Amino acid sequence: MARVLRPVTVASLIATAALAIGAPVASAQAPTPTTTAPAAAAPPKVDSLRLPRTIAAQQGHARFLVGLRLATRSKVTVQVIAASGGRVVQTRTDATARPAGRAYLRIEAVDSAGFQMLAGNYRVRVQAADDQGRVSPAVEAPFRLRLTEPHGLFDAYTVPVWPAFRRQAGTTAAGQLVAVVGPKGSVVAAGLRRGDVITSVGGKSVATRGAWDTAMRGLLSETPVAIEYVRKGATVSTTLDAAPDWEAAPDLAKSLAVAVKREPRSPAYAVAQARQLVDTGKLTEARALMTAWPKAWRTSAPGELVAGELLGKQNRWKQALGAYNRARKRDPAMAAAEYGRGQALSALGKGGPSRAAFAAAARLDPTDAAAAGFHSYALLAGGDVPGALAAAQRAVSLDPRYADAFLPFGISLIKSGDKAAGVKALRRGLVLLEDADRADDLIAAHLSPTDP
Numbered sequence: 001m002a003r004v005l006r007p008v009t010v011a012s013l014i015a016t017a018a019l020a021i022g023a024p025v026a027s028a029q030a031p032t033p034t035t036t037a038p039a040a041a042a043p044p045k046v047d048s049l050r051l052p053r054t055i056a057a058q059q060g061h062a063r064f065l066v067g068l069r070l071a072t073r074s075k076v077t078v079q080v081i082a083a084s085g086g087r088v089v090q091t092r093t094d095a096t097a098r099p100a101g102r103a104y105l106r107i108e109a110v111d112s113a114g115f116q117m118l119a120g121n122y123r124v125r126v127q128a129a130d131d132q133g134r135v136s137p138a139v140e141a142p143f144r145l146r147l148t149e150p151h152g153l154f155d156a157y158t159v160p161v162w163p164a165f166r167r168q169a170g171t172t173a174a175g176q177l178v179a180v181v182g183p184k185g186s187v188v189a190a191g192l193r194r195g196d197v198i199t200s201v202g203g204k205s206v207a208t209r210g211a212w213d214t215a216m217r218g219l220l221s222e223t224p225v226a227i228e229y230v231r232k233g234a235t236v237s238t239t240l241d242a243a244p245d246w247e248a249a250p251d252l253a254k255s256l257a258v259a260v261k262r263e264p265r266s267p268a269y270a271v272a273q274a275r276q277l278v279d280t281g282k283l284t285e286a287r288a289l290m291t292a293w294p295k296a297w298r299t300s301a302p303g304e305l306v307a308g309e310l311l312g313k314q315n316r317w318k319q320a321l322g323a324y325n326r327a328r329k330r331d332p333a334m335a336a337a338e339y340g341r342g343q344a345l346s347a348l349g350k351g352g353p354s355r356a357a358f359a360a361a362a363r364l365d366p367t368d369a370a371a372a373g374f375h376s377y378a379l380l381a382g383g384d385v386p387g388a389l390a391a392a393q394r395a396v397s398l399d400p401r402y403a404d405a406f407l408p409f410g411i412s413l414i415k416s417g418d419k420a421a422g423v424k425a426l427r428r429g430l431v432l433l434e435d436a437d438r439a440d441d442l443i444a445a446h447l448s449p450t451d452p
Contacts, residue, residue: 044128044136045071048102051124051141055109059147060116060246062109063431065443066124067451068139073097074128078105083121083142088112097131102451104443106430109145116246119147152219152242155185157252157276160209161197163331164300165268173230174207175199179272180259182250190227190240194259194269199235200228209336210368214399221245252276271302278310286310301331308340317347335365342374346381354378362391369399376408380415388412396425403432407442414450423451 050067057063066078075094082089089111107124109117121144128136158176159165165177175197181187192198198206201215202225219225221244228237256273263269270293277286287310290298297303308323321344327337342357358375365371372395379388389412395405410426413419426447433439 041130041132042072043134044074044130046076046126046128046136046139047071049124049126049139049141051143053142054144054146056146056148057109057431059150060244061151061434062116062145062147064107064109064143065427065430065447066105066107066126067102068105068126069102070098070100070128071136072100072128072130074100074130074136076103076105077127077129078107079125080107080109080117081123081125083123089117089122102448104447104451106436106439106443108436116147117145119145121145149223150221150244150246152186152221152223152225152240153245153247153249154187154216154219154240154242155182155250155252156180156187156192157256157272158198158212159268159272159275159302160212160336162302162334164302165271168266168268170195171197171230171233173197173199174205175230176206176212177268177272178229179269180252180255182252182255185250186240186242190238191236192227192229192238193231196229196231196236198227198229200226202226208365208367210365210371210398214367214369214402217399217401253280253282267297267300267302270297271306275306275309278306278313281313283310283313299326299330301327301334301337304330305334305337305340308337308344312340312343312347315347317344320344321348333364335361335368335371338364339368339371339374342371342378346374346378351378351382355382362394367398369395369402369405372398373402373404373408376412377404380408380411385412385415389416401432403429403434405429406432411446414446419450423447426450 046068048069052064055064075097077091077093079091080089081087111117121142123140123142125138125140127138157179159179161175161177166172178192178194178196178198180194181192200206204211204215206212206215219242221242224239224241226237227240228235253276256269256276259269260273274286274289277289290303290307293303304323304327308320308327311320311323321341324337324340324344327334328341331337338357338361342354342361345354345357355375355378358371358378361371362368362375372391376388376391376395379391388408392405392409392412395402396409399405406425406429410422410429413422413425430439430442430447
């Protein structure tokens with residue numbers, strides 16, 4: 001039976017309020033109270049502007065945080081102005097109004113044309129506008145932008161030398177198999193070729209995928225780095241002088257297609273081709289390739305892993321979990337399969353199994369900052385703050401350039417009561433994070449409420 005909704009009267013509202021506070025119930029014929037004009041809303045105001053006096057950031061990836069306090073609900077406009085000449089370098093305005101209180105904005109250090117701002121002196125000007133169109137007085141603060149070495153572009157595609165690929169690699173050495181190199185790039189200039197197995201970068205082993213990812217995040221341009229690789233059983237040393245990563249990357253998809261055509265019996269190159277397509281969001285093309293593979297390739301551990309990665313990109317997490325489970329069954333030492341299981345289980349709301357999977361991934365690959373960082377996130381979701389803090393500390397120690405090491409570290413510190421250190425770590429992670437939308441969500445959820 002449908003519930004009957006009775007109309008709300010003035011008398012019933014008075015009665016309800018009176019019962020709530022224990023006061024006598026007034027008669028329904030009580031006189032109508034005198035109404036007064038509402039007070040005028042307070043005008044918008046910005047204060048407590050927070051900005052480091054010196055901002056050190058990586059060239060090509062420079063960004064910084066601006067903190068402020070809003071007196072009322074407002075949209076914020078931020079201008080970055082060159083100290084010399086007063087030229088407005090960039091202007092950004094909120095699309096929607098922010099609530100009153102502390103707010104943080106993440107600013108990309110680029111000009112209005114999208115190019116990296118030059119090192120030097122600037123100032124930030126902030127104003128707020130309310131729904132009535134009233135604008136606050138401007139608040140300004142100076143800063144100096146100092147740029148560090150740009151990130152290097154590794155213009156080749158590699159896959160780990162998983163057991164299924166050792167015959168193809170022609171070596172028992174652990175490392176990363178070069179599936180293809182970009183034509184006329186810095187990797188070619190260093191002497192690397194398809195089929196080489198890279199074993200160390202900068203004097204540090206890249207035997208595991210976690211170590212390789214850390215090396216790639218730390219790769220710098222304008223700084224030659226030592227590379228060791230194995231070719232036909234012999235260890236070779238070379239030096240890589242990587243181009244900055246703002247230069248156009250080669251079309252590795254075309255090069256991988258050529259490599260597969262030249263060596264059609266190589267599962268390693270076929271997996272590399274499909275994985276690169278998944279990495280770049282070309283999911284339909286990747287699926288078409290994988291469907292045409294021999295059954296032995298599709299059901300191998302690397303084949304199931306790539307299937308799981310593709311299904312995860314499609315948000316088909318139940319099917320992705322099945323693929324990751326099959327990959328783990330075929331290769332119990334494959335850390336990437338456990339990491340994928342952790343992601344899938346988390347997306348399916350299975351907190352306990354997700355924590356176990358990320359913990360297993362971290363055990364299988366103790367060099368993987370991502371496994372440690374996402375294990376920390378999973379522990380936070382389960383309420384284990386001490387465990388989350390320990391996992392995040394491992395992630396930070398493994399890779400000081402990894403956003404998802406500092407972010408759970410900061411959140412864990414805040415939840416454990418160390419607000420100052422937590423805010424510092426959280427800010428560090430937010431400026432390292434490439435995903436601007438995700439950064440805004442984290443600022444709203446953790447930074448603004450914690451640093452009033």
